[in-house]
Amino acid sequence: MNDESNRSSGATSLIAAFARFVRARVAGRDAAPGRIGVDALPDDLAVLAPGALYAVHVAPRSPECDALIWATARAANTRHVSVVLARERAEAAARARELGFSGAAAQGWPRRLNVLAMPNEAASADADSEPALALARLYGGLRALKRFGFRANALYIVEGAERWFSWRDPAALAREGRLLSSWCETRGITMILLLGDAASDDDLGIDETQASASRSELNGACAGVARVRRSHGELLWQVDFWRAGRALATGDVHALRFNEAGRLSIAAPERAGDARRDARLAPDEARVVVSRAVVGDEAWVPRDWEVLADRDAVVAACDGARGATVVLAHRNGAQLEALCAAVHTLRRRCGRALKIAVVERGEVLRHQYELLMLSLGANLVVGRDVPFSRLESLLQSLQGQLYTRPLLSDYRTALAASLADAALGYQNVAAFCAQTQGALARGAVLRLPHVLVKLTLPPALAHVDALAWCRPRRAGDVFTADASHLYVFLFGCRLADADAALARIFTVPVERVAKDVTYLSDDGIGAQLQALEAENRRAPSADYSDLFAATAPVIAMEDKADAATESESVRRSRAELDALDAVLNQEARRNATDEGPLHPPARRAVRAHMPLAEPGN
Template structure:
């Protein structure tokens, strides 16, 4: 007796007898395709007794000509569960149900299908389920034809499947059907085949338009992580020309396409191929991100999507966003082509396991910084920083907030004009004593390099010390202090920075007792003491107090806040 799916190898497509079988449809499209075909296959092999929990579902089945003909001819016997049956199940287990079925026409010649079994078993205690399991196992041993428990949506597979696994007598054979892009996947938790027992094995399926039934497409995966065992296009690689530009030794079997549109068309029917696309420049991120998301949702999880840096460097949050949107890996620009070939070989058997949100904007939103960049008034700075913290907290994206204490002889305006941000989410502001710099998706080891990039002058010529915090609680504490100072009154430099001139030229003279230091050995800024009260603030790298170069012409004693 067949399982309602064509082309499955090694006897997988046959329903076993004498043991309980659990068939789980994880979604409505799977249930609509699978169970009618399953009943038609069962009727082709003999009589069928169907116990259903919903009369409307039965009415829908009888609209199919083959099932309607079998019902009229007596080959298909139908029963509908009564509302009080579960109470009987609690008291007597399956005995009352089987006695009633046999009294009203069920014979040993019938294959028995119970759909939806979840409604019948829901609410039973562990002891009651164990009793039903023993009775079901004894019933199957006595019957010559299969006994099947069918489970329909809505259901929770992550709850149902462990329960079925633990009650081994209730279900020695467990299979789950679910949609996978424009294909389906039949997952076997445990199943006997001609070649032996299978555990956690899945087969890719396609819908045959001529018959309207599901058929195997030749793809097989194994394990909870769906490691690829075989697929017709497993060794195929589709790459954009820019991703392999200037490389020698590109394998001859690779398909090279010109752009993203060509890549999408080339991968439209791929099942387990590898797609290699170039990251482009920062302005190209949106188009790459949308394509990654589209491919991941429209193709099976066995498709590998690799993004390779070719022109610029991806920001940390952009890299993580691509992975969240469905990329299998991001390859850095520094990685040589031979290493890339090895990586593609290493991931050849992988399936994508991370869940991808179906809505592109929502999937991407948590990873993107605020649209603002550069100087912000203190209150606005605090609001933007906290908003980005709130949005990215759940995904574990790390940011940095740096407080730089301005030298007494340096006007705040000079220090602010020396700071130039080119990326959204990188913000700075100032209070009476310090300049604050927020670096979106910047980890603590990268803070020094980021500050060197942001400031047109060496930090030691502008600031006396610094404090860096990369923890969520510490950043919130620092912005809390800044917010409180803002309420009491802080200057807003927006108007003065609206037409920012070039950074002022600064001439320095080293003290007589200390020779000028080359930039590579420039002294680090001393660390500021943490002033966040009871909240721990993770400071930056350990520093020592060192002489700092001074301006040749000192400023008046009073600090300018202009």
């Protein structure tokens, strides 16, 4: 009797298990497909089929990864959703509380939502330890999930899933991928693997070829593979391939934005009258961090601005920022290097979506220093006389922009290129050509604009008088003369400002010095220098160095106090430029003397003992 009852109960339980299996399979086939959590993504690139395995390469614990996880979980077409976060338990619990989970059921979320923590225990393991056996990591991960039960038509989102696989062994990785895909299909479970950079990093000890082969082996087991990556500061959704029923989409790329709710959305081309103002490059794009020196004594400051004490506090507060607006102040030349370091650090650390503005709040930045700031990462340089209300409008105009200039790896290189050397005043033709060519070569790093002014002297005007009237005051401005022309090189000067600069250099009206004035820039300077050198080799021009001694560089300094307080790096850069100038001058003199037997010696100018005739006589 007992044997018959046991057989009867065993048969009943077997039938019940088979019925549950059939119901699960039917439910899995009839379940409505879900969607990946990216708004406005085309359906054929967003569908999540029941029982399918998907892989998305995205940086773990990043804003875009966080937005993707919770938007996908909230939009799931099932009650059973499990989210595995690659974080400590306290961090996972804090994030759940931020989303509104405080012990009771939260509105708008799946009823059976599980939030699990997967701390990075491998970080504390010995780096020289033997790698785990194939399938060991995957079995361990699935065994940990089994404690919370497996349900048909469930959705699993696993952050940091790269820990589950054997990336060093492509063959083992292929087996793991096929096993997990079959497991998902058998149980009717949809799983999204969020793979971090470690899936292809050098930290795993594999080269790029092996990493590419490993990724291909895993991709072959998935129903869809996509990547969230940054290009020049902009987030992109790049689809390797994605299956939707019998359709297969490959190679699609879409720009991503964050909306006001913090969700990811496709940045579709705007139509007339359909502009979206809530689309952001990063979640913190509305944040504005300002140095106290920028605000000054303004009576009203926008309440959402973060006004901090100084430049160092601003840099520290922007650690981890992505698209915020940072406003720094320039006071004087003594702080130039520190300002360069801050701008360069912010740009390299925070990416190209960060907006950086430099505001003049003391001395006016020279043009070469303005170009220096733009080359080191600044989006905008605001003049000293710009009203505060206009500053707000300019900062607003930066929203949605990306920094696309090439970024130098070392800001000191750019700083040295922007500094004018110690040369100032008259130089003979050979030294002038060498000095000017050196300045052009150094300024090419920043694309500094220079101007070479060629003045045709009247026949009745003595060269000595014309040279005596030319008195440049800025370091780097030099001049020379040949038989019939006077040449003035203006360092870091724009072509539009050459007239005003020339008028300040001469102590008499320019019309009295030259009957014809030609302004040269860019390639025109190089061609003119080559012609001047060739003419000087054929017939050396007179050397007036004994009449016009080199002017001390300190005259060209705008402020002697600033020169005394220059940082050590700036002084070191100036010393290097002075040494380079000395070498160039020495080489130019040696080249001029090497031609001694072939050419007559350079003519020396001697002051006349009787007055010269006036041009009108």
